[in-house]
Amino acid sequence: MDGHAPFLERVFSLDVREGSYVLEGIEGEIPDYVRGNYYLNGPARFVQGDLKYRHWLDGDGMVCSLQFGEKDVHLTNRYVRSRKFVDEAEAGQALYRTFGTAFDDDALIRGIALASPVNVSVYPFAGKLLAFGEQGLPYELDLVSLETLGEYTFGKRLNAISPFSAHPKFDSESGELFNFGIAFSSTQPMLNVYRFDAQANFIYRKRHALNSPCSIHDFALSKNYAVFYLSPYILDMGKLMGEGCTLMDALEWMPERGSRLLVLSRETGDEVATVEIGENYCLHLTQAFEDNDALILDVIELTEPVYDQYQVIPDLFSDVREARSVRLTVDVAKQSVRCRNELSYRMMCDFPAIDPRKTTQRCDDFWVLGISQSRKPGRKFLDQLVHLNWNDTHDIYQAPANHYLGGEPVFVGGPEEKDGAIICQMLDAENLKSFFVIFDAFDVAKGPVATLPLHSPIHLGFHACFEIT
Numbered sequence: 001m002d003g004h005a006p007f008l009e010r011v012f013s014l015d016v017r018e019g020s021y022v023l024e025g026i027e028g029e030i031p032d033y034v035r036g037n038y039y040l041n042g043p044a045r046f047v048q049g050d051l052k053y054r055h056w057l058d059g060d061g062m063v064c065s066l067q068f069g070e071k072d073v074h075l076t077n078r079y080v081r082s083r084k085f086v087d088e089a090e091a092g093q094a095l096y097r098t099f100g101t102a103f104d105d106d107a108l109i110r111g112i113a114l115a116s117p118v119n120v121s122v123y124p125f126a127g128k129l130l131a132f133g134e135q136g137l138p139y140e141l142d143l144v145s146l147e148t149l150g151e152y153t154f155g156k157r158l159n160a161i162s163p164f165s166a167h168p169k170f171d172s173e174s175g176e177l178f179n180f181g182i183a184f185s186s187t188q189p190m191l192n193v194y195r196f197d198a199q200a201n202f203i204y205r206k207r208h209a210l211n212s213p214c215s216i217h218d219f220a221l222s223k224n225y226a227v228f229y230l231s232p233y234i235l236d237m238g239k240l241m242g243e244g245c246t247l248m249d250a251l252e253w254m255p256e257r258g259s260r261l262l263v264l265s266r267e268t269g270d271e272v273a274t275v276e277i278g279e280n281y282c283l284h285l286t287q288a289f290e291d292n293d294a295l296i297l298d299v300i301e302l303t304e305p306v307y308d309q310y311q312v313i314p315d316l317f318s319d320v321r322e323a324r325s326v327r328l329t330v331d332v333a334k335q336s337v338r339c340r341n342e343l344s345y346r347m348m349c350d351f352p353a354i355d356p357r358k359t360t361q362r363c364d365d366f367w368v369l370g371i372s373q374s375r376k377p378g379r380k381f382l383d384q385l386v387h388l389n390w391n392d393t394h395d396i397y398q399a400p401a402n403h404y405l406g407g408e409p410v411f412v413g414g415p416e417e418k419d420g421a422i423i424c425q426m427l428d429a430e431n432l433k434s435f436f437v438i439f440d441a442f443d444v445a446k447g448p449v450a451t452l453p454l455h456s457p458i459h460l461g462f463h464a465c466f467e468i469t
């Protein structure tokens with residue numbers, strides 16, 4: 001059953017130790033502009049007593065930081081002490097139903113919601129470090145020790161039932177934070193959109209009625225707009241509240257209902273346009289920017305949702321075929337797509353990232369993690385770092401056999417326009433050795449310019465970011 005990902009079962013049965021230490025044995029050279037703090041979140045624990053989680057989204061979140069100083073690199077990693085984590089630690093066993101795992105007498109919060117494992121992303125904001133899960137309040141962590149300080153309510157503007165996603169967006173000029181959350185309901189599902197200033201002061205919360213309770217994971221910001229790619233991946237709330245039904249089981253793909261873009265004014269949060277865009281699925285958007293009167297939206301499109309490919313651990317991505325990097329040129333006034341471009345790299349890929357200094361501006365370079373064995377049946381995993389450009393060039397780093405990549409490829413900008421480094425993770429699954437790897441962002445094919453070995457193996461994470469100090 002190894003398919004194209006031998007030893008992947010070892011990646012998902014790691015007993016990841018918390019730690020804080022200076023990295024030793026660094027090979028190569030870390031570019032001198034890589035100075036600051038890297039943060040990564042992801043699911044790290046998939047076994048609790050006799051219970052083995054089935055789905056990649058089920059694991060408890062662990063945040064990892066790398067502090068890049070003048071003389072050394074310091075790693076810290078700690079589990080987020082979420083309500084789920086604390087309650088289950090006290091009980092000595094799993095208590096809560098998760099995204100893809102149900103068990104006898106499992107609990108839901110208020111009988112309707114999952115207890116978040118807080119395992120998707122982590123961002124510094126307004127002098128604080130916030131760890132996010134798919135829904136619910138973020139948790140504040142100590143910036144250095146990563147100790148969990150508690151749920152963060154934005155000055156009590158949010159509460160335990162506020163829907164709040166794991167993909168906040170930051171305006172690199174104003175420092176504002178925008179985010180969204182879906183209030184799932186079979187009768188009146190709502191998209192909630194939030195705006196906070198750089199000091200975390202509340203500016204607005206706007207609600208938009210949705211045609212159906214669809215799953216939305218991400219969105220994009222341009223200078224004037226917030227853009228949502230609404231795919232008809234629909235949650236059956238009644239089913240979820242039943243015995244033994246996971247969120248995964250309660251989601252249904254209904255492509256016949258079509259996908260659409262919802263374009264909102266950033267200034268007011270009000271709707272500006274709705275644009276029909278076919279019947280594909282989008283998990284992550286790469287960026288949005290404006291060019292004269294057009295809104296340009298770069299996304300990773302799939303022909304169907306990918307969450308069912310995150311199970312059953314360790315047989316991930318068994319049936320994935322391809323992904324398409326798509327650039328949509330949208331006429332907002334006419335509520336139509338003027339032009340659609342696709343890149344020729346079509347391996348399954350995810351975690352698109354750009355130079356964060358260019359958020360809301362045109363950025364023709366971006367980076368993804370890809371799966372080299374896409375289209376072949378059987379287990380596989382992320383094993384390529386790919387630099388793509390909208391001139392349709394690509395540059396690929398292929399990980400060695402039995403090595404897998406993780407962590408959104410984070411771009412750290414250098415002093416010149418075409419200087420930059422990419423940081424991501426690599427795990428030698430056969431020998432259980434973890435590394436952070438740093439690449440020349442514009443020549444990833446030549447391999448890492450620096451390899452940073454860890455004392456003990458850690459999980460492969462989801463989203464990451466870098467704070468230059």
Ligand SMILES: [Fe+2]
Pocket residue numbers: 120167217218284463
């Ligand atoms: Fe994500």
